[in-house]
Amino acid sequence: xxxxxxxxxxxxxxxxxxxxxxxxxxxxxxxxxxxxxxxxxxxxxxxxxxxxxxxxxxxxxxxxxxxxxxxxxxxxxxxxxxxxxxxxxxxxxxxxxxxxxxxxxxxxxxxxxxxxxxxxxxxxxxxxxxxxxxxxxxxxxxxxxxxxxxxxxxxxxxxxxxxxxxxxxxxxxxxxxxxxxxxxxxxxxxxxxxxxxxxxxxxxxxxxxxxxxxxxxxxxxxxxxxxxxxxxxxxxxxxxxxxxxxxxxxxxxxxxxxxxxxxxxxxxxxxxxxxxxxxxxxxxxxxxxxxxxxxxxxxxxxxxxxxxxxxxxxxxxxxxxxxxxxxxxxxxxxxxxxxxxxxxxxxxxxxxxxxxxxxxxxxxxxxxxxxxxxxxxxxxxxxxxxxxxxxxxxxxxxxxxxxxxxxxxxxxxxxxxxxxxxxxxxxxxxxxxxxxxxxxxxxxxxxxxxxxxxxxxxxxxxxxxxxxxxxxxxxxxxxxxxxxxxxxxxxxxxxxxxxxxxxxxxxxxxxxxxxxxxxxxxxxxxxxxxxxxxxxxxxxxxxxxxxxxxxxxxxxxxxxxxxxxxxxxxxxxxxxxxxxxxxxxxxxxxxxxxxxxxxxxxxxxxxxxxxxxxxxxxxxxxxxxxxxxxxxxxxxxxxxxxxxxxxxxxxxxxxxxxxxxxxxxxxxxxxxxxxxxxxxxxxxxxxxxxxxxxxxxxxxxxxxxxxxxxxx
Numbered sequence: 001x002x003x004x005x006x007x008x009x010x011x012x013x014x015x016x017x018x019x020x021x022x023x024x025x026x027x028x029x030x031x032x033x034x035x036x037x038x039x040x041x042x043x044x045x046x047x048x049x050x051x052x053x054x055x056x057x058x059x060x061x062x063x064x065x066x067x068x069x070x071x072x073x074x075x076x077x078x079x080x081x082x083x084x085x086x087x088x089x090x091x092x093x094x095x096x097x098x099x100x101x102x103x104x105x106x107x108x109x110x111x112x113x114x115x116x117x118x119x120x121x122x123x124x125x126x127x128x129x130x131x132x133x134x135x136x137x138x139x140x141x142x143x144x145x146x147x148x149x150x151x152x153x154x155x156x157x158x159x160x161x162x163x164x165x166x167x168x169x170x171x172x173x174x175x176x177x178x179x180x181x182x183x184x185x186x187x188x189x190x191x192x193x194x195x196x197x198x199x200x201x202x203x204x205x206x207x208x209x210x211x212x213x214x215x216x217x218x219x220x221x222x223x224x225x226x227x228x229x230x231x232x233x234x235x236x237x238x239x240x241x242x243x244x245x246x247x248x249x250x251x252x253x254x255x256x257x258x259x260x261x262x263x264x265x266x267x268x269x270x271x272x273x274x275x276x277x278x279x280x281x282x283x284x285x286x287x288x289x290x291x292x293x294x295x296x297x298x299x300x301x302x303x304x305x306x307x308x309x310x311x312x313x314x315x316x317x318x319x320x321x322x323x324x325x326x327x328x329x330x331x332x333x334x335x336x337x338x339x340x341x342x343x344x345x346x347x348x349x350x351x352x353x354x355x356x357x358x359x360x361x362x363x364x365x366x367x368x369x370x371x372x373x374x375x376x377x378x379x380x381x382x383x384x385x386x387x388x389x390x391x392x393x394x395x396x397x398x399x400x401x402x403x404x405x406x407x408x409x410x411x412x413x414x415x416x417x418x419x420x421x422x423x424x425x426x427x428x429x430x431x432x433x434x435x436x437x438x439x440x441x442x443x444x445x446x447x448x449x450x451x452x453x454x455x456x457x458x459x460x461x462x463x464x465x466x467x468x469x470x471x472x473x474x475x476x477x478x479x480x481x482x483x484x485x486x487x488x489x490x491x492x493x494x495x496x497x498x499x500x501x502x503x504x505x506x507x508x509x510x511x512x513x514x515x516x517x518x519x520x521x522x523x524x525x526x527x528x529x530x531x532x533x534x535x536x537x538x539x540x541x542x543x544x545x546x547x548x549x550x551x552x553x554x555x556x557x558x559x560x561x562x563x564x565x566x567x568x569x570x571x572x573x574x575x576x577x578x579x580x581x582x583x584x585x586x587x588x589x590x591x592x593x594x595x596x597x598x599x600x601x602x603x604x605x606x607x608x609x610x611x612x613x614x615x616x617x618x619x620x621x622x623x624x625x626x627x628x629x630x631x632x633x634x635x636x637x638x639x640x641x642x643x644x645x646x647x648x649x650x651x652x653x654x655x656x657x658x659x660x661x662x663x664x665x666x667x668x669x670x671x672x673x674x675x676x677x678x679x680x681x682x683x684x685x686x687x688x689x690x691x692x693x694x695x696x697x698x699x700x701x702x703x704x705x706x707x708x709x710x711x712x
Contacts, residue, residue, distance in 0.1 A: 042159030094512030110219030293629020
């Protein structure tokens with residue numbers, strides 16, 4: 001009976017929302033005020049950790065790179081300009097004359113008010129972007145602290161655990177690479193309201209919770225979806241573990257200010273959510289969608305469980321396991337979260353009859369179930385998530401499921417925090433509680449990350465201003481077409497240069513970058529040549545008198561940016577090829593893919609590789625395939641032609657082998673197919689591999705692969 005009474009008392013103490021600091025906690029610190037300052041100090045450290053790219057540079061750099069990082073900043077700037085009436089909100093100034101393209105990726109509607117207020121206050125676009133990053137990081141830390149407080153986490157533990165939940169190594173890396181993943185505060189506020197509802201059964205909390213969920217969708221659909229998956233597993237676990245005979249909880253009497261506060265969250269939250277839904281709906285109605293192959297590639301494998309982010313200060317990238325095949329597959333933030341998760345499962349099961357024990361177990365089970373759900377177990381796509389995306393096309397919008405690690409870490413930390421606080425109520429000595437604080441600090445410290453992605457503000461402005469100068473020199477007309485041809489940099493950077501210039505001048509550009517792209521623009525955006533640009537304009541009926549065609553920047557600007565015009569695309573060293581191409585013509589980059597454990601290169605048609613054949617060589621062995629996803633799921637490739645040609649010293653070409661592979665309709669054409677070619681004798685021979693379209697005459701879903709070319 002005494003033991004039962006102690007458990008009940010501990011459960012009651014830990015299930016309180018605890019707005020103040022229990023007197024017992026004061027034993028570990030000088031005063032409750034000291035505990036408060038301890039928590040605030042950790043929240044400040046959390047913000048500094050996530051935003052280190054800004055302050056470490058002295059506010060001369062912005063988070064992210066010249067592609068995704070800058071893209072998110074431009075989306076916010078577009079939103080601000082749309083609020084001023086300079087653009088249609090749903091149709092940014094890129095991809096002209098296409099409309100309704102905002103919903104092709106994150107709209108940032110939920111956090112646009114933060115950016116817009118900073119711009120109204122006189123901040124430049126770059127300074128407002130930095131301010132947005134800092135404010136959102138601060139909201140994340142605050143929301144994490146409130147959620148942990150609602151769970152009854154002891155204030156002495158709450159600070160370091162809020163750091164680990166809101167500023168983890170995964171957050172520093174992911175938010176630096178993809179800023180749309182930074183806002184999680186709305187999901188954490190919604191979780192806080194759900195926990196508090198379990199305590200007081202106040203109906204107004206449901207309205208508040210719905211508002212925060214809607215706000216999270218407007219701020220970032222990815223994190224909303226992940227929060228929904230985690231929440232669903234948590235609800236299932238809670239229902240499975242609930243006591244069959246629970247005493248009825250009293251329903252707290254709601255005050256008018258409670259409902260007013262809930263409405264103050266719900267009205268803007270659900271309103272912003274509606275705007276985001278309209279934007280994404282417009283993109284879907286326009287026929288924009290993602291293929292199943294992207295979901296297959298984006299799902300983390302088992303190696304990702306033990307792959308650290310490149311920015312991790314304690315563990316090198318890919319350690320302690322083999323490096324995963326994608327830098328977003330980084331589910332390892334340290335040993336303590338994994339060890340803590342195992343400990344929580346054991347302790348939670350033992351204490352499952354107590355409220356806090358059940359809570360810890362529910363969070364731990366939700367984290368484990370979510371990780372298993374999103375894991376891709378085989379290269380062919382065995383796994384619950386890959387199976388779901390194969391048959392439910394809308395789920396493919398969340399293709400990069402490895403990004404779940406941010407919220408997964410938060411839930412793991414919460415579960416560990418509940419157990420540590422459960423132990424806190426039973427620890428009667430300062431030494432015992434001090435060890436618990438050290439444990440929480442260790443969890444936070446193991447997430448230390450350094451040197452996230454950052455781009456100098458001066459570089460962003462120099463690129464934009466150089467293109468504006470070239471635009472004006474090319475006629476200063478309302479519409480920009482930037483068609484420099486092949487460069488020694490990725491075309492996405494050039495396309496964003498164009499949109500950045502158009503935004504500053506409040507104009508439009510045919511160029512653009514987004515999570516997807518209008519199909520009619522694809523050929524030009526991937527091959528930014530004058531011919532492709534003129535063809536695109538002609539198909540859309542855009543008068544030449546409205547267009548400034550820029551093919552090059554001023555020579556001094558190109559030298560400053562290190563730009564080099566090339567006759568053809570760059571081609572890296574091809575792994576597994578005993579011969580390297582001497583000449584090539586590529587429609588897109590020859591991207592590597594791991595298929596059946598082997599590295600293959602995608603030669604999107606039309607493509608051509610030329611190899612100088614050594615004297616005395618008599619045969620060639622190689623492997624060809626069509627990439628999984630282009631013919632299964634929603635893939636609809638009508639096939640690809642592979643042609644092997646031998647050109648002699650006299651310039652005469654002889655076809656050695658031609659085949660048309662259509663794995664959609666012929667099962668025998670699936671998988672990696674070995675090929676052996678007999679070479680006619682001669683000197684000065686050149687072997688040519690060509691890929692071309694199927695019968696439909698277009699490249700839709702045509703993803704041919706070639707690899708492991710060996711000469712004998």
